[in-house]
Amino acid sequence: MSPIPNAAQVATIAPAATPPHLLRNFCIIAHIDHGKSTLADRMLQLTGVVDERTMRAQYLDRMEIERERGITIKSQAVRMPWAVAEPGGGSQAYALNMIDTPGHVDFTYEVSRSLAACEGAVLLVDAAQGIEAQTLANLYLAMEQDLAIIPVLNKIDLPAAQPDRYAEEIAGLVGGDPEDVLRVSGKTGAGVAELLDRIVAEVPAPVGDADAAARAMIFDSVYDTYRGVVTYVRVVDGHLSPRERILMMSTRATHELLEIGVISPEAIPTQGLGVGEVGYLITGVKDVRHSKVGDTVTNQSKPAPQALAEYHDPKPMVYSGLYPIDGSDYPVLRDALDKLKLNDAALAYEPETSVALGFGFRVGFLGLLHLEIVRERLEREFDLDLISTAPNVVYTVTMEDRTVHQVTNPSEFPGGKISEVREPVVRATVLAPSEYIGAIMELCQSRRGELLGMDYLSPERVEMRYTLPLAEIVFDFFDQLKSRTKGYASLDYEPAGDQASDLVKVDVLLQGEQVDAFSAIVHKDKAYSYGVAMAGKLKELIPRQQFEVPIQAAVGSRVIARETVRAMRKDVLAKCYGGDITRKRKLLEKQKEGKKRMKTIGRVDVPQEAFIAALSTDSGKDDKAKK
Incomplete structure (x- = not known):
């Protein structure tokens, strides 16, 4: 030993x-x-x-x-x-x-x-x-x-x-x-x-040229409130020393190295980093965009002729809208996302607005757990209260006039004559005890999966490979897989291009007005069940008004599901004791006319709590299963 x-x-x-x-x-x-x-x-x-x-x-x-x-x-x-x-x-x-x-x-x-x-x-x-x-x-x-x-x-x-x-x-x-x-x-x-x-x-020792111009690959960065951006690097060639000026090769930004050192496991300043060493750099820079993961760091006075090969930025698999509950928190959310992106290079976001939810961001994630972790970090580390809309994947819609639309949000789904809708698919690998093969096949087929092959790793364990639409995986697929295999199955997936599918946009209308936040793109076979489920959920969540409110789910101009929020009603006959029936009827007719008039000018105000409850992604239980 x-x-x-x-x-x-x-x-x-x-x-x-x-x-x-x-x-x-x-x-x-x-x-x-x-x-x-x-x-x-x-x-x-x-x-x-x-x-x-x-x-x-x-x-x-x-x-x-x-x-x-x-x-x-x-x-x-x-x-x-x-x-x-x-x-x-x-x-x-x-x-x-x-x-x-x-x-x-x-x-x-x-x-x-x-x-x-x-x-x-x-x-x-x-x-x-x-x-x-x-x-x-x-x-x-x-x-x-x-x-x-x-x-x-x-x-x-x-x-x-x-x-x-x-x-x-x-x-x-x-x-x-x-x-x-x-x-x-x-x-x-x-x-x-x-x-x-x-x-x-x-493990072989690292190889590099100690006499060449310095080249170091940035593989991670974090933001420190007091010291600014802390950059983690792996030195490939040459040597980096404190107090020398460095150049970021992709952004062309130059900085002075205030501190350089190793993590063991706390930061320990050193006299420099040589070939093969892993350590950190502090330049005092506060702008998070200057330290890009995958960039090459070199000396400003003696720059390297060629940058190291960059990482390929991952493409977001799932999109969701993030909106601050308090509209005045929008600038705080923007700064928070900037700082989080420094530490999480897989995060992609752009501003968007919603009639119902105000100003927010359309954010791309690598999966549902990534979405949940980012949202929780934003709420904890930056003290924000957020609503996240239902997650959806990126669709490519080709119209009959050959124009192509990239759809990351159901509200962007084009109207008119559509030639083809393509959705992303993944190659999924499921490992499980062989006794659960039937249950896994049944689940994958119900999610439009195609079996690619099956191998036995041992007599008791089997590896099954499927092609599945990504949209079918991002909600509760893992949860279902775990429950059907008593927790023994494990899942991994990777992008595998896209395929043409029979997809439609389901709109939700309140009193004839479309509410973008509740729209969804689903497979034609599941449109009815989504419409019924969303209409039923909203009936429970929307408070009763002075007038009757119809909740409709529609595909195009065809209504596929409907629920009605009954009107609140004052007892106008309370003071009528006896007398002719026409007197009572007259009062009821008068009330009916008033309700009809109110319905034409009244608007349905959906409370914030209803949006949060209807749009919240309840994937907490999903994560527990994964652990």
Whole structure:
């Protein structure tokens, strides 16, 4: 076992630039809840960068929302010293840069950025659950980047663990023998020292030209209220030093480097960063647009001739409107989104207005959990009260005159003669015990899915591949999948182009007036059920008026569902005791005329609470299932 480095060794690694042959950059990739953050905790303790007094569970999950939900949302980089015994006696100190990555499909973009800063990946698999869908997805990402892969079985201390069975599955997937699969416990720390030794032995040292012009890739940024933008970089060539002027190659912005250092796991200023090192830069800049993820940082006096290959910006999969409940909070929401985009490069947004909800933003997300996390961060970190409209995907509508419209909001759906509507589709991978094949097939077929193929990973586990419309996945598909398979199925999906579909726009009319906020684009077969459901929901939510209010759901000019909010009625006969029936009838007719006149000039005011209740995306239970 390797000796634990003392404080003197830590000090020798941190302040000055470390030679590339003593560096190892790696990340931990796995499915949700397979123990990445817990294993990272044990590594921090074992390498001595976090002492027992300051240690807490999931140390690298800094956001309150991460700790509450027990999931990792943001990748976190940390530098750890590790001494390895030399064959001739003595030991050699290495610096390990570890990146703890998220496991959820909505945050795959975070994982892909982290992989670009590494030479190796620890593939972590739960010894009680085996390979899951996101395990495969992250493994393929790592293979595309040509990283050294170290397969590891975690949670071997669990009573339900079956390490021998799952070691064979992993060996079949990545190649090699089941004996090569390391067995560790993130909870007890068993096998973690051996894993660190294996990382030093198998992950290649970073390669770069120390004498060339400096080139560093920005892989993340955060906004600090006091210090401005803090930029996380991986140096590829050359050297960056404090107080020199740097150039951002895509924006051409120049700044002075006020501070440069490493994260271990708190920020430690150093004399500079050399080839292969991962660290942070502070320039004092407050404008969040100057630090673009994927940009290349170089020296202003001796700039690099060519920038590094940029990341491909992810395309939003789901769109939703975000509106402040208090209209005066609109500028606060705009600044909040600017600052959040710095930390979340997958976020896309543009201003929009709604007759019902006022000024807001049309925001693009990678999935429903991403939507929920962004909304919750905006409400917590910036003290905003928001309404989010029902999420929908991007449709391409071709008219008969060959004009093409991109529709991100049902209100943009064009009227007139439509030739074709195309919707995005995804290639979904479902991993589950083989006894649930029938239930999964039934669910996927009800969501217009097409089976692409099916493979048995072992006699008990099956991998099923489907093409599914994205619109069918973003609402409650995962929830249904979990409930039909008793929680054993796992899902991963990736974009797979688009397809022509029979889609229609369902409008909701209140007293004959269209309310854009409640419109939706749905498949023709589901238009009736959506119309009935929305009309029924609004009947419960809209308060009674002095006049009768018809609620209608319509496709084009054809009404497909209707509910009526009954009028409030004053008892005009209360003072009539006896007398002729014509007297009572006269009073009732007079009331009827008044109601009719009121209906022609009266407007239906939909209270804010009704909008919130009708449009709210209730995906909290969905997230609980995912964990």
